[in-house]
Amino acid sequence: MADVEEFVESAGLHFERLGLSRTAARVMGCLLAETGEAADAPGLCERLGVAKSSMSVALHQLERGGLVERYRPPRARRDHYRLAEDVFGRAFRTKMTEFTAFAALAEQGLSAVGDHPTARARLEHMRDMYAFMAREFPKLLDRWDEERAGGTGGPAPGSAASGPLDGRP
Amino acid sequence: MADVEEFVESAGLHFERLGLSRTAARVMGCLLAETGEAADAPGLCERLGVAKSSMSVALHQLERGGLVERYRPPRARRDHYRLAEDVFGRAFRTKMTEFTAFAALAEQGLSAVGDHPTARARLEHMRDMYAFMAREFPKLLDRWDEERAGGTGGPAPGSAASGPLDGRP
DNA sequence: TAGTTTGTTCGGAACGTTCCGAACGCTTAG
DNA sequence: CTAAGCGTTCGGAACGTTCCGAACAAACTA
Structure with a gap:
C-alpha cells in the first residue's frame, strides 16, 4: 500500500505536464486524496511546505482553469477549496x-x-x-x-x- | 496571405506545448512547410539561425519521438530529414x-x-x-x-x- | 596521406519560470 | 477602536532548461 504523500508527489509530476505549475499540480493531488475534511489555504501551505503567496497564485491558476472551486462556508473566515464537479x-x-x-x-x-x-x-x-x-x-x-x-x-x-x-x- | 516564416514561428509555439524544445518545434514547422527540396541540417541551421549543435540535439529528439525520419540519399554526404509518414x-x-x-x-x-x-x-x-x-x-x-x-x-x-x-x- | 565536411558531445552562459519573503488592503472578533 | 487573521501583490533570489561555441570522432575527397 502506497503512501498518500507519495501519491501527491506523483500527481504533482503528472499534472505538471498539463501545463500547471508544480505547486498547483501538487494541490491537485491533495484535493484528489482529500479524505473529507475541508481544504483551506493555510492547511495546504503547511501540508505542502510552500509559502502562502505561492499557494494564492496556484489556487488562482486552478480556479481560472475551472479545475478547482472556491467557496466560503457561512460564518467562516477562510476560503475552502475542492475539485470542480467535472x-x-x-x-x-x-x-x-x-x-x-x-x-x-x-x-x-x-x-x-x-x-x-x-x-x-x-x-x-x-x-x-x-x-x-x-x-x-x-x-x-x-x-x-x-x-x-x-x-x-x-x-x-x-x-x-x-x-x-x-x-x- | 501569410508568410512562411510566420508560420514556422507559430508552429514553434504550438509544438512546444507538446513537450518539444523550441528549436525542435520550429524544425517541425520547417518540415511541414517544406516545398519539396530536401531538408538537411546545415540548411535548417541557416534557416532558423541556430547552432548546429542545437540542431543535432533537436533532430535527435524528433527522431527518437518518431516524428522525423532521417535518411541518407545514395552517394550523399549529409543526412536528410523529413516528417515521418504517420x-x-x-x-x-x-x-x-x-x-x-x-x-x-x-x-x-x-x-x-x-x-x-x-x-x-x-x-x-x-x-x-x-x-x-x-x-x-x-x-x-x-x-x-x-x-x-x-x-x-x-x-x-x-x-x-x-x-x-x-x-x- | 592530408584536408574537408558532417555530425556528436560537452561545459558554460543566457533565458524564462517558479518560488519565497515582505508589504498592503480587507474583513472580523474582542 | 484595536488587534488578529486571511488573501493578494510585488521585487528579488533560486531553480531548471535551452542554447551556443569549442573540441572531438568519423567518413569521404583529392
Missing part, C-alpha cells in the same frame, strides 16, 4: 482546444505555402485530421457521460459534490 | 499514453487513501474515465484511417512519402 471533463475539453488550434495552424500553413502540391497535401492532411478529432472527441465525452449515468443509475456526474462539506451559497 | 498518428498515440498514465495515477491514489468512501469514489471516477479514453481513443484513430483511406481511394496514409526525394535504403 474536473476531468474540464481537463479533456481544455485539451480539445488544442485540436482546433492545430487545425488553425495547418490553415495558416496552407495560406503560406501557396500552391505547392506536396506541401499542400501534407498540411491538408494535418488540418483534416485535427478537425476530425475536434469534431469526434466531444462525442466520446458524451458517450462517457451517458455510460456513466446509465451504468450506475445514481446521480448525475459529480458525486463528490454531495460530500459532508457543502457550504456553498 | 507524424500525427504518432503524436496522438504519444498523447494517449498520458491516459493510461493518469489511470495508473488514480490507481496509486486508491491504494493510498485506503477505504475512505468519498475519496475512493473520486479516484475511481478518475480511473474509469481515463481508462475509458485509453480504450476508446484508438478506435477513433482507426476510424480516421478508414475514413481517409476510403474517401480518397488513393494510397494508404502517408502521401508525403512518395515525394521527389525518396532515397531511403
Whole structure:
C-alpha cells in the first residue's frame, strides 16, 4: 500500500505536464486524496511546505482553469477549496482546444505555402485530421457521460459534490 | 496571405506545448512547410539561425519521438530529414499514453487513501474515465484511417512519402 | 596521406519560470 | 477602536532548461 504523500508527489509530476505549475499540480493531488475534511489555504501551505503567496497564485491558476472551486462556508473566515464537479471533463475539453488550434495552424500553413502540391497535401492532411478529432472527441465525452449515468443509475456526474462539506451559497 | 516564416514561428509555439524544445518545434514547422527540396541540417541551421549543435540535439529528439525520419540519399554526404509518414498518428498515440498514465495515477491514489468512501469514489471516477479514453481513443484513430483511406481511394496514409526525394535504403 | 565536411558531445552562459519573503488592503472578533 | 487573521501583490533570489561555441570522432575527397 502506497503512501498518500507519495501519491501527491506523483500527481504533482503528472499534472505538471498539463501545463500547471508544480505547486498547483501538487494541490491537485491533495484535493484528489482529500479524505473529507475541508481544504483551506493555510492547511495546504503547511501540508505542502510552500509559502502562502505561492499557494494564492496556484489556487488562482486552478480556479481560472475551472479545475478547482472556491467557496466560503457561512460564518467562516477562510476560503475552502475542492475539485470542480467535472474536473476531468474540464481537463479533456481544455485539451480539445488544442485540436482546433492545430487545425488553425495547418490553415495558416496552407495560406503560406501557396500552391505547392506536396506541401499542400501534407498540411491538408494535418488540418483534416485535427478537425476530425475536434469534431469526434466531444462525442466520446458524451458517450462517457451517458455510460456513466446509465451504468450506475445514481446521480448525475459529480458525486463528490454531495460530500459532508457543502457550504456553498 | 501569410508568410512562411510566420508560420514556422507559430508552429514553434504550438509544438512546444507538446513537450518539444523550441528549436525542435520550429524544425517541425520547417518540415511541414517544406516545398519539396530536401531538408538537411546545415540548411535548417541557416534557416532558423541556430547552432548546429542545437540542431543535432533537436533532430535527435524528433527522431527518437518518431516524428522525423532521417535518411541518407545514395552517394550523399549529409543526412536528410523529413516528417515521418504517420507524424500525427504518432503524436496522438504519444498523447494517449498520458491516459493510461493518469489511470495508473488514480490507481496509486486508491491504494493510498485506503477505504475512505468519498475519496475512493473520486479516484475511481478518475480511473474509469481515463481508462475509458485509453480504450476508446484508438478506435477513433482507426476510424480516421478508414475514413481517409476510403474517401480518397488513393494510397494508404502517408502521401508525403512518395515525394521527389525518396532515397531511403 | 592530408584536408574537408558532417555530425556528436560537452561545459558554460543566457533565458524564462517558479518560488519565497515582505508589504498592503480587507474583513472580523474582542 | 484595536488587534488578529486571511488573501493578494510585488521585487528579488533560486531553480531548471535551452542554447551556443569549442573540441572531438568519423567518413569521404583529392
